[in-house]
Amino acid sequence: MRKQVAYLGPKGTYAEKAAHILSKLANFQTPIFVPCNGLHSVIKSLAYNICDAAVVPIENSVEGGVTATLDSLWKFPEIFINKAIVLPIKHALISDGELSNISEVLSHPQALAQCSEWLSENLPNAIPLPTNSTSEAVNMVKGSKFRAAIGSKSLIQIEGLKELAFPINDVPGNCTRFVLLSKESNSNLANIASFAFSLISNKPGALLKAINYIADFGFNMSKIESRPSKRELGEYIIYIDLEINNQNNIANFLELKNKLEPLCNNLVDFGSYFSKNIELN
Numbered sequence: 001m002r003k004q005v006a007y008l009g010p011k012g013t014y015a016e017k018a019a020h021i022l023s024k025l026a027n028f029q030t031p032i033f034v035p036c037n038g039l040h041s042v043i044k045s046l047a048y049n050i051c052d053a054a055v056v057p058i059e060n061s062v063e064g065g066v067t068a069t070l071d072s073l074w075k076f077p078e079i080f081i082n083k084a085i086v087l088p089i090k091h092a093l094i095s096d097g098e099l100s101n102i103s104e105v106l107s108h109p110q111a112l113a114q115c116s117e118w119l120s121e122n123l124p125n126a127i128p129l130p131t132n133s134t135s136e137a138v139n140m141v142k143g144s145k146f147r148a149a150i151g152s153k154s155l156i157q158i159e160g161l162k163e164l165a166f167p168i169n170d171v172p173g174n175c176t177r178f179v180l181l182s183k184e185s186n187s188n189l190a191n192i193a194s195f196a197f198s199l200i201s202n203k204p205g206a207l208l209k210a211i212n213y214i215a216d217f218g219f220n221m222s223k224i225e226s227r228p229s230k231r232e233l234g235e236y237i238i239y240i241d242l243e244i245n246n247q248n249n250i251a252n253f254l255e256l257k258n259k260l261e262p263l264c265n266n267l268v269d270f271g272s273y274f275s276k277n278i279e280l281n
């Protein structure tokens with residue numbers, strides 16, 4: 001059966017590119033790509049079984065964790081990460097007008113943040129306007145002489161607009177990790193294990209005890225970050241990525257999870273998966 005893959009639309013987003021690459025890596029045969037309006041609808045379409053898989057950004061090298069994705073993985077424990085890719089993100093400033101006339105810059109909040117220094121130097125008086133995605137922003141600047149959008153260079157051909165500047169991201173190595181999510185866990189080939197937990201006790205050393213277990217097992221932690229539990233102020237969920245390799249394998253990870261579980265109110269395993277760096281020309 002052809003898989004339905006949800007992604008952040010409309011067509012032309014970085015997420016669409018990621019959805020195509022990840023579906024290929026997952027060997028999906030002629031998948032049906034389903035553009036959704038906003039990250040929450042992408043994840044809901046998988047959670048409520050409208051689609052078989054979803055592709056979402058999870059982490060950016062400049063802006064850090066994508067909070068909507070992290071919160072959803074905690075909220076829907078039946079969803080697993082199956083695969084990941086790291087895509088280079090190079091933004092262009094796209095418009096129908098001239099740079100000197102631009103007074104509004106539209107884009108996805110992540111893209112606006114990734115270009116904030118460039119904008120303050122080159123368009124200090126322009127108002128940043130957040131949109132659901134980069135391609136939505138480009139659709140919204142068509143026909144306007146005073147609006148510009150931030151998005152991928154490939155949107156320029158699609159929309160018939162022009163490039164005012166490229167690249168405009170503040171950090172040259174800007175990149176985003178995208179994950180392929182589904183309701184099946186596949187842990188045979190992996191270089192990352194991701195999970196999150198909330199601790200039972202809020203006492204000195206409680207988190208240290210959990211982290212010490214990770215160190216005792218010899219895992220290298222490649223990410224640790226916290227998000228509010230949303231239940232009460234000061235209660236946090238800890239998100240962790242561990243490196244999986246020959247020495248620190250999935251069997252060890254399952255053992256580690258058993259050790260951690262008694263310390264936790266809740267521990268959600270997001271899955272063990274392979275993350276690949278992609279080079280784009």
Ligand SMILES: O=C(O)C(=O)C[C@]1(C(=O)O)C=C[C@@H](O)C=C1
Pocket residue numbers: 008012013014015016057060066089108110111132133134135176
């Ligand atoms: O708007 C897009 O094109 C997206 O794919 C979303 C998104 C994100 O949410 O981080 C993806 C990559 C870039 O970091 C900027 C925006």
